[in-house]
Amino acid sequence: MAFDWKDFAAAFLEGTAKNIERRGEEARTYEKEQKEAAKRNAEVIRNRAAKAKQAATYARKAKMYLGSHPQADMMVKAAMSAGPAEIATLYEKLEAAANQPGQNGKLGEADIDTLINMPELPSVDDKYIDMGLEDFAMQTYGASKGSIIRSAEEQEEVGLVGQLFGFGAKQRVDERLGEQQYGMGMSISDINDLAEQDEYQNLIKDTSLTYGTLDRFDLADYTKFDAILTKAMKDIVDTNEAAITNAGLPGDPKRDAFKQQIQRKAAEPLIAESVRENPRMLESPSVAQRIVAVMGQEHLDKLYIQYGIFTQEELDEMRGGGEPTAAAAAEGGASAEPAAEGGTGAEPATVTPPVTEGVPPRPQGAGARRRNAASKEWDSKYKGKYEPDTGKPILAGPRPALDEYRQEPTIVAGRTRSVSLYTEWMDKYGDTHDPETGLPLPVEE
Numbered sequence: 001m002a003f004d005w006k007d008f009a010a011a012f013l014e015g016t017a018k019n020i021e022r023r024g025e026e027a028r029t030y031e032k033e034q035k036e037a038a039k040r041n042a043e044v045i046r047n048r049a050a051k052a053k054q055a056a057t058y059a060r061k062a063k064m065y066l067g068s069h070p071q072a073d074m075m076v077k078a079a080m081s082a083g084p085a086e087i088a089t090l091y092e093k094l095e096a097a098a099n100q101p102g103q104n105g106k107l108g109e110a111d112i113d114t115l116i117n118m119p120e121l122p123s124v125d126d127k128y129i130d131m132g133l134e135d136f137a138m139q140t141y142g143a144s145k146g147s148i149i150r151s152a153e154e155q156e157e158v159g160l161v162g163q164l165f166g167f168g169a170k171q172r173v174d175e176r177l178g179e180q181q182y183g184m185g186m187s188i189s190d191i192n193d194l195a196e197q198d199e200y201q202n203l204i205k206d207t208s209l210t211y212g213t214l215d216r217f218d219l220a221d222y223t224k225f226d227a228i229l230t231k232a233m234k235d236i237v238d239t240n241e242a243a244i245t246n247a248g249l250p251g252d253p254k255r256d257a258f259k260q261q262i263q264r265k266a267a268e269p270l271i272a273e274s275v276r277e278n279p280r281m282l283e284s285p286s287v288a289q290r291i292v293a294v295m296g297q298e299h300l301d302k303l304y305i306q307y308g309i310f311t312q313e314e315l316d317e318m319r320g321g322g323e324p325t326a327a328a329a330a331e332g333g334a335s336a337e338p339a340a341e342g343g344t345g346a347e348p349a350t351v352t353p354p355v356t357e358g359v360p361p362r363p364q365g366a367g368a369r370r371r372n373a374a375s376k377e378w379d380s381k382y383k384g385k386y387e388p389d390t391g392k393p394i395l396a397g398p399r400p401a402l403d404e405y406r407q408e409p410t411i412v413a414g415r416t417r418s419v420s421l422y423t424e425w426m427d428k429y430g431d432t433h434d435p436e437t438g439l440p441l442p443v444e445e
Contacts, residue, residue, distance in 0.1 A: 038188040041195035045186075048143035048199055055080055056137040058091040063133075065094035069112050076133065078118055080140050081204040090116070090209065097214050104405075104420050110279055110308045117210045128203055142199045217281040225274055225281065226290060229267055233294070236266040267294045271303075279307040285401045317430060359443075362388035384432040385440035399425045399435035 059076040066072035079090040097115050098107050107115070128136065138144035186194070237244065240262050248255035271291060274281060281287045282303055291300045304310040310318070359382055363374035378388075386393055400421035408419050425435075434441055 034188055034192060037195075038191045041191050044195045045143055045191060048141045049138065051084075052137040052141035052143045053134065055087045055141065056134040058087045059133045059137065062087065062091040062094055065091075065098050065107050066112060067107070067109075069109050071118065073133075074124075074129070075116060075118055075209070077128065077136055078204055078207040079209055080137060081202050081207045082209055084141075084200050086209065089211075093211050099418070100214055103214070104418050104423070108308050111214055114212050114279075115214060117212065119208065124204055136203065140201055140203055142194060142197055142201060144194075214280065217278060217284045217287065221278070221281065222284060222286050225287065228274075229270055229290065229294065232266040232270055233263040236262050264295055268299075271295065275303055275307065279309070282307060282309045283402055288402070318426065358391045358393065359386050361391040381443050382440075384429075385443070393440050394433075395438055396425065396429040396433040397438040399429075399433075399438070 059080065062076050062079070063072050066075060069075070076087060076090065079087040093115060094107065094112075097103065097111065098105050103111070131139075135144065237259060244255060244259050244262075247258040271294075282300075288300055291303070301310075301315055304315065305312055360378075362378045362382075382388075382391075384394070402420075402422050404421040405418045406421060429438075432441060433439065
């Protein structure tokens with residue numbers, strides 16, 4: 001029987017047409033499924049984005065408390081990478097610490113280092129270091145197409161003839177879906193690919209934060225500190241009684257200086273160890289007075305600067321050009337270098353008492369040039385110290401101690417914040433008034 005090529009061709013074309021139609025139908029079904037999936041998955045991505053934005057909000061609030069800490073940005077990113085809820089925990093810890101009595105709503109660098117322990121991180125990709133907080137949060141919570149990891153499947157190259165026979169139809173659908181924008185800056189393919197990935201991704205590996213507490217230094221702590229210091233100083237005097245006797249008769253300056261020297265030798269390492277364990281003790285006026293009495297004002301100032309309680313500029317400002325430093329003034333104006341127990345110490349410097357009577361009122365006469373010159377001269381002498389209209393002295397009252405605060409309501413109902421009366425007084429009167437009497441400082445002629 002002869003081969004009927006016409007029947008063969010007809011059968012071949014019929015089969016080919018069916019295959020083309022099948023492939024086209026599969027592609028259309030696939031496209032429809034992908035679009036329907038995108039509708040469902042878009043809600044998933046929106047929920048992730050909401051979580052990411054909330055995390056970024058916590059991160060920004062946390063950074064407000066972290067202030068200028070050099071690791072502030074990495075701390076919040078490490079918290080986001082440590083677990084879905086960790087950034088909220090970080091913020092809550094910082095907020096609670098900042099609102100403790102005496103913190104006045106702020107945290108210093110030393111406070112932050114005490115409160116948060118972040119282990120040394122491994123090498124971190126620069127793109128994460130430089131990335132903004134919201135972008136970082138969106139990728140962490142699987143809500144950004146920047147976090148899409150596409151499979152590396154090879155796409156089969158289909159030529160023109162192959163396309164005529166229906167091959168590559170699904171691939172062409174994928175290309176269209178990858179170009180067709182759906183929303184949130186992503187295509188249909190982006191939405192579906194992102195939804196298939198985990199909701200949470202750890203972008204900075206091996207991160208963990210642990211939290212400490214900011215312990216206040218209370219009366220019981222001071223009593224213990226004072227007892228240890230007093231005993232050590234007494235023991236060393238008892239041990240060196242013969243040497244002290246040989247240094248001179250009671251009341252002899254040489255004997256007193258020698259006794260003071262050995263007392264300081266016993267006290268210095270105990271003070272250093274105590275402050276190292278709890279730097280916040282330096283905020284106690286009682287501690288400050290005790291350290292000044294034993295070691296002198298210069299030693300206390302060095303501790304203030306070392307542990308970030310005050311800067312040198314702040315200490316200079318507190319002195320107000322010769323006034324006692326913060327610690328001494330807070331407790332009655334100890335001299336710059338007082339003696340330890342049994343010592344005589346340096347003679348106090350002569351201080352001109354503050355002026356208490358009134359001064360002429362601020363000039364208000366005619367003649368703009370003369371009035372301005374006289375007003376400027378009056379301001380340079382008396383501004384902030386005397387009332388400009390009457391010339392009467394402005395009475396500030398004695399400066400409060402470092403540990404004196406008042407509670408003020410905040411904009412959040414039911415919450416208060418602590419206001420440092422010491423800082424408030426210094427901001428208002430630190431340059432113009434005597435901290436002991438609250439009277440205006442002497443006028444510099």
